Amino acid sequence: MLRKSFLLVISLLLIASFALGACAPAQPAAPAQPESPAQPESPAQPSTSGESAAPAGDEDVTIRWRTRPDNQEEINVYSNISQELDSKLDGMVLVYEPGGTEGSNYQDQLRTEVAAGTAPDVFWIPGTDIADFAERGLILNISELAAQTEGFDVDAFYPGPMYHLTYNPTNAQSGANSGALWGLPRDVSTFALYLNLDLIAEAGAPDPRELAANGEWDWDAFLDVAQKTHALGSDIYGYGANAWWGPYGVWLNAAGGGFFTADRNACGLDSAASLAGLEFQRSLYTEYGVAVPYGEDSEPPFRAGKVAMFQNGRWATPGIRTVEFEWDVVELPKGPSGSQGNWLFWGAYVINAKTANPEQAWALVQALTTAETQGKVAALGANIPSRVGQEAFDAFLTFTPPANNQAFLNGLADNPATEGPLWTGSWPQFDQIMGPAVQAVLTGSRSVEDFGATICEEANKVFTP
Amino acid sequence: MNIFKSYHLGTLIRNLAVYATLTFFALVMLFPFLYMLTTSFKTPADTFRYPPRMLPRDPASIEVAGFDRPLPLYYVTHNGQEREFALAQSNLRTGTFAPADNLQASVERMLADVRPTGGEGSQQTIIVNGKEEKLYDITLDGQVVPMVLISQTTVGEFIDPKNPSVKVYQNVRLSTPVEDITWHPENYSAVVELQGLDRALSNTALVTILVVLGQLATSVIGGYAFARLKFPGRDSIFVIYLGTIMIPFVMLIVPLYQLMVLIGWTNRLAALIIPWIFTAYGTFLMRQFFITVPKEIEEAAVLDGASRLQILTKIFIPASVPALATQATFTFLYAWNSFLWPLVIINVGNSENHVLTLALNVLRGRASDTPNLILAGAAIAIIPPLIVFILGQRFFVESVTSSGVKG
Amino acid sequence: MNDLKNPNTQTELILRLMPAWRILFFLIALAGIPVLWAQDFAAALKVVFSALLGVAALASLVSVPYLLHRDHKGRMISLVLDYLGLLFCLVGVLQVGQVFTGIDSLGAVFQRGLPFLGIVLVGYLFGAASELYPNDPQRQKNLRNTGKVVLILGFIAFLLAVNVFTGLFNFLTRLLQPTGLSMIFGATLFGLSLWAMWREASAQTFNAKTSHEQMISGWLFLSPNLLGFLIFFAGPLLLSFYFSFTNSDAFNPPQWIGVDNYARILNITIKPLNDFAQPARDVLDILVYDEVGRMKIGDGGILFGAQDKFFWLALRNTLTFALFAVPLSVIPALFLSNLLNMKLPGMKFFRAVYFMPSIAAIVGISLVWQWLYNATIGYINYFITVGVEFLNSGFGLALIDPKIQWTSNSGTALLSIIIMAAWQTMGFNTVLFLAGLQNIPGELYEAATVDGAGSWAKFWNITLPMLAPTTFFVVTTTTIQAMQVFEQIFILMNPPEGPGNSTISLVLYLYRSGFQNFQQGYASAIAWVLFIVIFGLTLLQFQRQRKSSIYEG
Known part of the structure; x- marks a missing residue:
């Protein structure tokens, strides 16, 4: 070997050169995503304190914002929007950073970052998390900023999300004059069933789209289609859904039940209607065995052509557009209550409580929720605009495939339950109690009666009296 | 040191058993790595295939006169021989029909080829097992027989790429596609x-x-x-x-x-x-x-x-x-x-x-x-x-x- | 004037200045305390820093009479204070020069430098290759020189690629501002005074003995390590202990709540059940306790309830995991190492293959296994299906393909983690055992052969007892690792706590409490309980090991 001390000298030199190299400014090298805004003068990295690279202009402030994208197509759209808004909005440089996905703990990561003071200025969070973020003081109450803004109207958005976004926990008021505004909804979505038309035709089952058009699309018809397609083979499933509160909640809603009591301050899982909904769903999994076993991700088998009806939101559309079989969507079947029991899913852009530039952040939140921006996101196919209006609907219908976009709007029109946080309790904790219990029922290791007997005693603990 | 130098049969057998065990465990240890490597060269559709295969494969296709796009190739049994045929059309609806009085004597027909008995709009029906069923005119041995539809499914039309008039109809989902081993380093x-x-x-x-x-x-x-x-x-x-x-x-x-x-x-x-x-x-x-x-x-x-x-x-x-x-x-x-x-x-x-x-x-x-x-x-x-x-x-x-x- | 050139006079002059410098230091340190309080950061740290400054100031003052009396204590205090001051200023220089935060921007250019580091390595390997020709000095020399040239050229290219010269320039410009300059000034001052006291001449003046010199070098050599250890290990450890008695939540200042965290963790109740299916609310105070599990005894049974059900579920899962994963990775390893020890050709290859899983990143490995475990398209179920079909057709059995939902069934989720973990650690343990086996003297076996002992007898009577220390080491380390299982679960399971909380582990629960629910005080308490559990298990194994070695002896 070379002289040992030579090695030592090299190591020391290496450390020294690292230290010096660290002082060199980052080169405006190729950005991580080629689609992201690539102005040479913008900071090559989203620096929290803005000290590592020269700011773009003398007075421009850097505003970082984040969404939870589920795939590369969404990242591209949001990057482009960021680039466009960047040139439109004066006095700020926008940096879009895609967050993690649902599977990689998006909200939890955000909480850590807000606590550490490194979170973006503006970020999107799901509707269920608004209360938790608001009550912990992680997001800014922008009602005063909004009051000073000309032409801003809370009622331009869906009332369901706005109820929660204007809820003021100090006076338990909601609405335009409640004194609270936590953010603006990015978009809304409902569930639909993605259909593998090849499988349904091969099974000789009736076309669910026709049944829905004729008003015959109910739980019995659904079970019939599921059983007929499942009969094609033991590895073919009639129905598939993923394991979270959205998919199973639908069946409870459609039976006339729900997670909570009507005033959302107690557990409603043990009502007769809720249990009936759960019972029907359990039978899909255990008695009839027509569903992809609960807990398995249903998307891979659906894409592999092994699932006839896959329940998911509009956000699944971009990914499913690449499948090789014929597909379309249909609304959810109507339950005993006469309604689909669909959800109105939503999430909102909110402002980091620790942001240095609340005004610019508010300007960005508004720009991100204009009809124009929302149309662009919707065109991608991922979601439905959150502004109420026929124009938005008409535009949405043109974003095909799927041909039957109306199915999502039908879900929206059928009195869906609004996804929402618990202002009088903790939604994350409620979910942590409800999820495993429902899972036990749907995998057959616990009876519905047993579930009904104990679930609310446990779940009611998360509500503050 | 060399196993072949061993004179004793017992030692040889023992050594072989040792190697067999070691090899088994080596395969267990290596398998996930091999799976990772070969899968990383596949297409998404290939990764979702069942039964799973080790090597990355792409479905083969072929240009056939009269079609503007290349057609996917499948293995098809034609005249007792296994042949590579191209899938020209899929989702052709077929039905299984049988006379109402003898449900065992069923025949299969393309739905497009059958007409309702009595014509569209005034289709005749018959009670079978207490349920009202529609009747269809089926041509059987040159005779038109009214039959009921027992079940329906879909088939694909497979054609011989060299001679497109030779056609075979069978289920597409259960047919085996012709595939080539193709690596996708662009992943x-x-x-x-x-x-x-x-x-x-x-x-x-x-x-x-x-x-x-x-x-x-x-x-x-x-x-x-x-x-x-x-x-x-x-x-x-x-x-x-x-x-x-x-x-x-x-x-x-x-x-x-x-x-x-x-x-x-x-x-x-x-x-x-x-x-x-x-x-x-x-x-x-x-x-x-x-x-x-x-x-x-x-x-x-x-x-x-x-x-x-x-x-x-x-x-x-x-x-x-x-x-x-x-x-x-x-x-x-x-x-x-x-x-x-x-x-x-x-x-x-x-x-x-x-x-x-x-x-x-x-x-x-x-x-x-x-x-x-x-x-x-x-x-x-x-x-x-x-x-x-x-x-x-x-x-x-x-x-x-x-x-x-x-x- | 000539007196000044005399070393003794020089020393004398410097030493006369020293008390003045110490008094100045005292004043500066005292003045630092109010400045510190005006800054905006956590009050707890202000207290700590003020205390440190106060102690330094006091020590500086105390050293003055000693210095005047030429007592060696004065020199020691002076050296320590100046050394710490120098370190502080040097770190300050690095901070002002943005070296620490700049590592991020180095990340951006490091990619370009990486190939040149490869060239440096190649150059080094050239040099190392010269060892292969001990009998050919000419060749050795050539290789060495080539190596050196390649190495130096590669290094220069690397320096250019990571913009060292721009970096140097930036570093210097950043220092040219009041803070930077004062840091440099401070560093020079401390350095000079340190040098003054360090000198041979000063040592003599203060009557330093060899033991004193050794003490100074000892502390000097240990200091970087010790300071880092205190700041990044011991300090946080004490802090963690303090947090465990507070309601710290990362947003608000922590409040002392006594043993409430521990009380909540340990608040459990065990109730008899008359009927096994009896609902929990009949026997539990349902407002306080949740049911954790029940055990069947005859018709009735026992019901376990706990205030924090998740902690006890996590403890149960973690212990179950360790209970199965440890034997599953240790016993096959023992078996394989004995086979590998048979000295047949090709054993090195097998050893290398077995070792591979323990090198690979657990996160990557878990992603691979996630797809192997997939119930519909995964290989593991496919192998089971093939096996079942083979048995059914070959032996006329009528086995049913189980179609296991590995990761989504609460019954098998933990098992899938166990299998993967055993797979990953088995090879590492095999190599450890192999090393232990190779240390067993061959004579023992020869003697046993003479006595007519069979292979099994040899294994039980020689191999196992002689391997006891290795076994102890392997079992202990594997257990400690198993008790901290996190990454496999976090990646493989979605959600990580698994179906029906069946894979929530202690570390996962700690992470969830501390960084998702922001009960950082509570998370610290969990950490300490986890530590006690690990410590207890290790102690238990230690006792067993001692016992077994007593029996042998």
């Missing part, structure tokens, strides 16, 4: 582009190199002080060091996180490096090695007027290359593979500061519908340490061995 560039894995790779290398060098430096001088310099308080400090060796890292994660928040190192690579270069374990390891170095050599050097730093660099470090290598090995693996601390400290949106494990964590959600890309990402994280391992195999294994003996 790797796709995943690098998707998740910035190149940056994550260089960040990981940077963090790993600095942690290894820094840790070696502090451990060597600390270990030397413990082993060779007498000063009051040394032994009690050493006992404290020893006592903390078995304290798991998770004990520190909350306070260390708050410390990083305080000094503003959250979301910084520095937080992945600086706290990790001071270790009780490494110091302990070096100290254990240094006390085995004979005192006489050192004393001779002192007589020659060498300073302590010179003694350390000229005598102790050269003598302890194996111990240094052991520690470098463990630190390398630890720094390269660590996940929980980066997860807590680095922003998920700050892909410029991601290390590989973090990038993989984001990737697994973002590319959940393309396992080929996820596994290409996993391969990028796993292969560099494996290469280092294969190059210095003997040395790696020996370092583990020595740690076990020392421990």
Whole structure:
């Protein structure tokens, strides 16, 4: 070997050169995503304190914002929007950073970052998390900023999300004059069933789209289609859904039940209607065995052509557009209550409580929720605009495939339950109690009666009296 | 040493059994790696195939006169021979029909070829098993027979590519497609582009190199002080060091996180490096090695007027290359593979500061519908340490061995 | 004037200045305390820093009479204070020069430098290759020189690639501002005074003995390690202990709540059940306790309830995991190492293959296994299906393909983690055992052969007892690792706590409490309980090991 001390000298030199190299400014090298805004003068990295690279202009402030994208197509759209808004909005440089996905703990990561003071200025969070973020003081109450803004109207958005976004926990008021505004909804979505038309035709089952058009699309018809397609083979499933509160909640809603009591301050899982909904769903999994076993991700088998009806939101559309079989969507079947029991899913852009530039952040939140921006996101196919209006609907219908976009709007029109946080309790904790219990029922290791007997005693603990 | 030199049949059988067992376990150990590698070269559709296959394959297609697009090829049995036919049309509806009085005597017909008995709009019906069923006119042996529809399904029309008029109808889903083995190395560039894995790779290398060098430096001088310099308080400090060796890292994660928040190192690579270069374990390891170095050599050097730093660099470090290598090995693996601390400290949106494990964590959600890309990402994280391992195999294994003996 | 050139006079002059410098230091340190309080950061740290400054100031003042009396204590105090001051200023220089935060931007250019580091390595390997020709000095020399040239060229290219010169320039410009300059000034001052006291001449003046010199070098050599250890290990460890008695939440200042965290963790209740299916509310105070699990005894049974059900579920899962994963990775390893020790050709290859899983990143490995475990398209179920079909057709059995939902069934989720972890650690343990086996003297076996002992007898009577220390080491380290299982679960399971909380582990629960629910005080308490559990298990194994070695002896 070379002289040992030579090695030592090299190591020391290496450390020294690292230290010096660290002082060199980052080169405006190729950005991580080629689609992201690539102005040479913008900071090559989203620096929290803005000290590592020269700011773009003398007075421009850097505003970082984040969404939870589920795939590369969404990242591209949001990057482009960021680039466009960047040139439109004066006095700020926008940096879009895609967050993690649902599977990689998006909200939890955000909480850590807000606590550490490194979170973006503006970020999107799901509707269920608004209360938790608001009550912990992680997001800014922008009602005063909004009051000073000309032409801003809370009622331009869906009332369901706005109820929660204007809820003021100090006076338990909601609405335009409640004194609270936590953010603006990015978009809304409902569930639909993605259909593998090849499988349904091969099974000789009736076309669910026709049944829905004729008003015959109910739980019995659904079970019939599921059983007929499942009969094609033991590895073919009639129905598939993923394991979270959205998919199973639908069946409870459609039976006339729900997670909570009507005033959302107690557990409603043990009502007769809720249990009936759960019972029907359990039978899909255990008695009839027509569903992809609960807990398995249903998307891979659906894409592999092994699932006839896959329940998911509009956000699944971009990914499913690449499948090789014929597909379309249909609304959810109507339950005993006469309604689909669909959800109105939503999430909102909110402002980091620790942001240095609340005004610019508010300007960005508004720009991100204009009809124009929302149309662009919707065109991608991922979601439905959150502004109420026929124009938005008409535009949405043109974003095909799927041909039957109306199915999502039908879900929206059928009195869906609004996804929402618990202002009088903790939604994350409620979910942590409800999820495993429902899972036990749907995998057959616990009876519905047993579930009904104990679930609310446990779940009611998360509500503050 | 050679198994074939064994004269005894018993020994030979025993050795064969040993090799068989070892090979079995070797396959178990290797299989996930092989699966990772071959899957990373597949197309998404190929990864979702069942039954799974090891090698990446693409469906073959063929140009057929009269069709504007290449048609996919399938294996089809035609006149008792297995042939490669092209799928010209799919989703052709067929029905199984039977006379109402003899449901066993069923025939299959294309739905497009049958007419309702009595014509459209006034279709006749018949009661079968207490249920009203529609009647269809079916031509059977030249005669028109009204039959009921028992079941329906779909078939595809397969044609001979050389002679498109030769047609076979059968179920498409259950037919075996003709496939070629095709590797897709572009998956790797796709995943690098998707998740910035190149940056994550260089960040990981940077963090790993600095942690290894820094840790070696502090451990060597600390270990030397413990082993060779007498000063009051040394032994009690050493006992404290020893006592903390078995304290798991998770004990520190909350306070260390708050410390990083305080000094503003959250979301910084520095937080992945600086706290990790001071270790009780490494110091302990070096100290254990240094006390085995004979005192006489050192004393001779002192007589020659060498300073302590010179003694350390000229005598102790050269003598302890194996111990240094052991520690470098463990630190390398630890720094390269660590996940929980980066997860807590680095922003998920700050892909410029991601290390590989973090990038993989984001990737697994973002590319959940393309396992080929996820596994290409996993391969990028796993292969560099494996290469280092294969190059210095003997040395790696020996370092583990020595740690076990020392421990 | 000539007197000044006399070393003794020089020393004398410097030493006369020293007390003045110490008094100045005292004043500066005292003045630092109010400045510190005006800054905006956590009050707890202000207290700590003020205390440190106060102690330094006091020590500085105390050292003055000693210095005047030429007492060696004065020199020691002076050296320590100046050394710490120097370190502080040097770190300050690095901070002002943005070296720490700059590592991020180094990340951006490091990619370009990486290939050149490869060249440096190649150059080094050239040099190392010269060892292969001990009998050919000319060749050795050539290789060494080539190596050196390649190495140096590669290094220069690396320096250029990572913009060292721009870096140097930036570093210097950043220092040219009041803070930076004052840090440099401070560093110079401390350095000079340190040098003054360090000198041979000063040592003589203060009557330093060899033991004093050794003490100074000892502390000097240990100091980087010790300071880092205190700041990044011991300090946080104490902090963690303090947090465990507070309601710290990362947003608000922590409040002392006594043992409430521990009380909440340990608040459990065990109730008899008359009827096994009896609902929990009949026997539990349902407002306080949740049911953790029940055990059947005859018709009735026992019901376990706990205030924090998740902690006890996590403890149960973690212990179950360790209980199965440790034997599953240790016993096959023992078996394989004995086979590998048979000294047949090709054993090195097998050893290398077995070792591979323990090198690979757990995160990557878990992603691979996630797809192997997939219930519909994964290989593991496919192999089971093929096996079942083979048995059914070959032996006329009527086995049913189980179609296991590995990761989504609460019954098998933990099992899938166990299998993967055993797979990953088995090879590492095999190599450890192999090393232990190779240390067993061959004579023992020869003697046993003479006595007519069979292979089994040899294994039980020689191999196992002689391997006891290795076994102890392997079992202990594997257990400690198993108790901290996190990454596999976090990646493989979605959500990580698994179906029906069946894979929530202690570290996962700690992470969730500390960084998702932001009960950082509570998370610290969990950490300490985890530590006690690990410590207890290790102690238990230690006792067993001692016992077994007593029996042998």
